[in-house]
Amino acid sequence: SSSSEGNAFFVPGATVATILMLGVLHARRLYEDKKMEEAREKGIEIEFSPDKKATFLRLMPLRTISRIWGNVTSVEYPIWLRPYIYKAWARAFHSNLEEAALPLDQYASLRDFFVRTLKEGSRPIDSDPHSLASPVDGTILRFGELKPGTMIEQVKGASYSAASLLGARSFLSIAQDDAIGEIDELENTSNGASKKSWWRVSLASPKVRDTTSVRPMKGVFYCVIYLKPGDYHRVHSPVNWQVFIRRHFPGQLYPVNERARRTIKNLYVENERVVLEGQWEEGFMALAAIGATNIGSIELAIEPELRTNRPQKLLHSEPPKERVYEPEGVGVVLKKGDEVAAFNMG
């Protein structure tokens, strides 16, 4: 009798301690987030400051964890349970369930629910033919013009180059057509070979005047958009364009939340990503979809057979895996608003 009483006391005690600990951690996280939000509202720049958690994350098998998470979230729920689970998810991550294309009980797993499509007309596409539409639901982190020698800022004190993000492989025919002989060919200093690429030409000499018309000079711009877990996770075409090439960079799967952005250097360049490169009416266009621990794999609507977040022993040891879309020089033609990709759980 005394033994069973002891166990009864011990188990709730441990449970309460765990709940309390998680509660304290969550409260601390909320407090830090609030402080960060207040700082942002005051216009204070968040600066890069590596911490122990970032060091710890580098030691973690995040890709494996991501795939396990994918398997866990692929488990099918009983039909009666599905609405409860998805409603809880929606409450936690501020998703709008009224936009979901299907009734909640038709999403067999959380993974299916996460990449849900939306009801027709939920996302009207900006009709201005000269506008660049947002490819995703999300939060604007950074945008601007990439002037010669400048890089994309992750946070203050940590930047990465467009070259390291998109890849250094050349796009010969397109670059030659667009350069119109006004751009000096760049020498590849690493191996002495002469290579041109869309972005290298553009970044080296971003103000290119088209001699055949009165069209204005061109610059290179960028825009970084972060998707929260509750956001719609499909990627659409921002403009009418032709996708000539796809690059898949197997890589780490660090989280990409605010804390990770200010503590993990080269976050976007180290993480697994898929880059689509091509041409729109104003010249070069590239779209990089970058994965994270929870959203580890990227699925392409224009190349359903592509598999990402696969088990791999060595990362960054090989050049990115490329595919040139046929017919060469034409590629895959996408209209503004067409679905391009989806981020999957795990």
Place this chain on the structure above:
Amino acid sequence: STVVLVFQAPVCKASDEDGSSQEFKFCVKRGDKVRMGEALGR
């Protein structure tokens, strides 16, 4: 997850025959929440 767009667009003010500007301008601010299909710039 994150999406990064890198693209060329006109940078200097130049006018077409009808007098319209061709300079690309973003119409969002940092921290803005955007939805798919909304204009990021024109």
